[in-house]
Amino acid sequence: MTSMFPDDDSRQLLLRKGVYPYTYISNWEVLEETSLPPRETFYSDLTLEHISEADFNHAHTVWRRFNIGTMMEYTLLYLKTDIVLLADVFESYR
Template sequence: MGDNLEEISTSAFQILRDTCFKDAFEYLETLREEDDKGRVNLLKYLSQLPVVGLNSGKYDLNVIKPYFAQRFLISEVDDCESDSECGNSLRQWGERFVIKKNNEFMAISTPFLKFLDITNFIAPGFSYTKYLAAYEVEEQKGFFPYEYITSIEKLNETSLPPRDTLYSSLRNSELPVQNYDYVCKVWKENGMTSLRDLLIWYNNKDTRPFIEALAK
């Protein structure tokens, strides 16, 4: 997962450097002999891909943190002459830090990625529903059998489990009939062949409104 995110970060960095910020880099290059701080700071800023979540500091980041431990190992960096030939080397100078509050991660920074929890930037007690409503984004919540998935192998199952197996201990109830019927309809209309397909659909339903709100 870490490698995939860093590949995305690298691609985004190259696009931004060569398009939106091309003029800025050309100007800063003319000042390089006098003061190179501006160019280097802009490189570092663009090289970090923001990864934003809601309540991710309590949940998501605690789950994925073992996969990013190696990203905090500091290695030596050779000097380089131009952005094009050593963009990645400059990026290795990026700041590495973790900000925690009790067991909650407020931020994790690597040279390529910066993980942030949006709840640190909005009013306390602001729910996901209220957050979307504040930016006039319609919530599109899906349904997924969390507790039924007890192993990664279950994602390969080729049919929906019976409704009576989709019990939620959090809500202390089964999935309502109308919600189960909706999931069955989605399964059929989207040509799903496994619970893995349903998980992808569910994640997209959960994240697209969030991204739309962030963009506003």
């Protein structure tokens, strides 16, 4: 994780579970949007709950810190973070 995100403050933002509006991302046009969607779009069909205000604020902080311009960029950062954290776990148990 350190090699991918050398800035400690930025890396610390990504060391927790990410926040993502899974159900909202239903077509390619949504990925072209240039702002984080409203909190209501982060509703989870699995838990049947909305995200907390703190989680939504965290998503905004990540958006700003990483200079995100589109939902596609946010998606790619979310996926990259997931993959890098999983790789770190595997490397720790090797």
